[in-house]
Amino acid sequence: MSYFYRLRTKIRKMNMKKIVILSVLAVFALTSYAQRVKRASISKAGVTHVDPTQVPTAVKNAFKVQATAIRWEKQEVKGRAGKSHIRYVAVYKQDGIATRSRFKEDGSIMSSSKYMSAAKLPPVIQSAATAKNPGANLMGAEQFTTKNGQVFYRVRSRNGGSKLITLYDANGAEVTKHKMTDEIKEGEEEDGRN
Numbered sequence: 001m002s003y004f005y006r007l008r009t010k011i012r013k014m015n016m017k018k019i020v021i022l023s024v025l026a027v028f029a030l031t032s033y034a035q036r037v038k039r040a041s042i043s044k045a046g047v048t049h050v051d052p053t054q055v056p057t058a059v060k061n062a063f064k065v066q067a068t069a070i071r072w073e074k075q076e077v078k079g080r081a082g083k084s085h086i087r088y089v090a091v092y093k094q095d096g097i098a099t100r101s102r103f104k105e106d107g108s109i110m111s112s113s114k115y116m117s118a119a120k121l122p123p124v125i126q127s128a129a130t131a132k133n134p135g136a137n138l139m140g141a142e143q144f145t146t147k148n149g150q151v152f153y154r155v156r157s158r159n160g161g162s163k164l165i166t167l168y169d170a171n172g173a174e175v176t177k178h179k180m181t182d183e184i185k186e187g188e189e190e191d192g193r194n
Helices: 002-041 057-062 123-132 182-188
Strands: 047-050 068-078 084-094 097-104 109-116 137-146 151-159 162-169
Touching: 123 137, 123 151, 123 162
Parallel strands: none
Antiparallel strands: 047 068, 068 084, 084 097, 097 109, 109 137, 137 151, 151 162
């Protein structure tokens, strides 16, 4: 009988070890999941993902794009003279292209961006980017449209280990920092991508 008693005790100990290990793994998994959820809701300082019901009616009425899977962000941004203001960003896909539209709290449009591969760039922009950085690989771009309808392209290139970001107008002319209008600078500060 003592053999069976010892065997039963060993089996109970093994089961307890399994329970302890599984409990530790469950705690680790839940902690990891909670951290990911927290990072997803506040991905950057001042950027919060919000439920569509929390977006002001004026902003929703101004958003006239037919799109699905719209995600809303609320951003607190410091403007000129250190004043901060709130803007709402609709993140969505339109015709398969990742797009963002930015609005003030009163519903007035600020800008929009479409993210595209280098192959989708207009030929004049491809040529300008290639001429500006010979030998660099065009990685992609952002078509940036201001509230007044001006179109700019923020082109990302890689030359060896260096990342290059150059801004062009719709005609392929480079727009340098000192030539930027306030409206373009406002777009440059978007999403911390400057």
